[in-house]
Amino acid sequence: NFVLTQPHSVSESPGKTVTISCTRSSGSIASNYVQWYQQRPDSAPTTVIYEDNQRPSGVPDRFSGSIDRSSNSASLTISGLKTEDEADYYCQSFDRIMDVFGTGTKVTVL
Amino acid sequence: QLQLQESGPGLVKPSETLSLTCAVSGGSISRTTYYWVWIRQPPGMGLEWIGSIFYTGSTYYKPSLKRRVTMSVDTSKNHFSLKLTSVTAADTALYYCARRYIVTHRFDPWGQGTLVTVSS
Numbered sequence: 001n002f003v004l005t006q007p008h009s010v011s012e013s014p015g016k017t018v019t020i021s022c023t024r025s026s027g028s029i030a031s032n033y034v035q036w037y038q039q040r041p042d043s044a045p046t047t048v049i050y051e052d053n054q055r056p057s058g059v060p061d062r063f064s065g066s067i068d069r070s071s072n073s074a075s076l077t078i079s080g081l082k083t084e085d086e087a088d089y090y091c092q093s094f095d096r097i098m099d100v101f102g103t104g105t106k107v108t109v110l
Numbered sequence: 111q112l113q114l115q116e117s118g119p120g121l122v123k124p125s126e127t128l129s130l131t132c133a134v135s136g137g138s139i140s141r142t143t144y145y146w147v148w149i150r151q152p153p154g155m156g157l158e159w160i161g162s163i164f165y166t167g168s169t170y171y172k173p174s175l176k177r178r179v180t181m182s183v184d185t186s187k188n189h190f191s192l193k194l195t196s197v198t199a200a201d202t203a204l205y206y207c208a209r210r211y212i213v214t215h216r217f218d219p220w221g222q223g224t225l226v227t228v229s230s
Binding site: 001032033035037039044045046047050051056090092093094097098099100101102103104 | 215
């Protein structure tokens with residue numbers, strides 16, 4: 001089993017950039033795809049990044065994903081921050097037997 | 111467009127069994143490229159994967175829940191189900207069903223979720 005650890009919260013002003021990390025406790029972050037989900041209040045999560053760095057249609061290119069083998073972590077970057085980006089964000093990955101969600105990060109747009 | 115809809119009792123007594131069904135519409139549950147999953151979210155907390163099932167009935171469960179969880183699929187009705195036995199207050203959560211891509215493990219789309227409260 002492994003854990004995906006995210007910062008509890010991040011905050012930034014509109015127009016700025018935030019980066020959320022997702023660190024895998026064991027096993028290589030590069031071995032299995034990482035997804036990122038956005039969850040607004042009282043709504044089900046939706047995909048903003050899949051397969052490490054792919055954006056679903058309809059997700060603005062202000063959202064980007066990456067993998068860093070040296071820190072064994074994935075990152076979600078939101079540039080040109082908008083008030084509508086205020087939400088909880090979860091990373092997700094898997095191993096041979098199970099899926100795991102990250103601990104979640106609350107993004108606040110000041 | 112594929113849609114998923116959870117249904118089941120919103121209140122379950124401690125020590126009893128939680129039973130939920132996820133109806134899939136707009137596509138066949140028998141596609142070979144997807145698994146079907148249950149995920150839950152306790153109030154104010156994060157997401158927890160419970161388990162996944164293929165249309166053939168092959169399953170994967172979260173190890174810590176495995177003893178209490180059973181998932182099943184009914185291809186004739188295009189739905190899949192979750193049973194969780196011996197529930198406690200810790201099982202109170204919003205329960206989501208979702209489709210999982212077989213290779214990438216992407217969960218998409220999700221149902222709207224159904225709140226299950228464990229209380230006497």
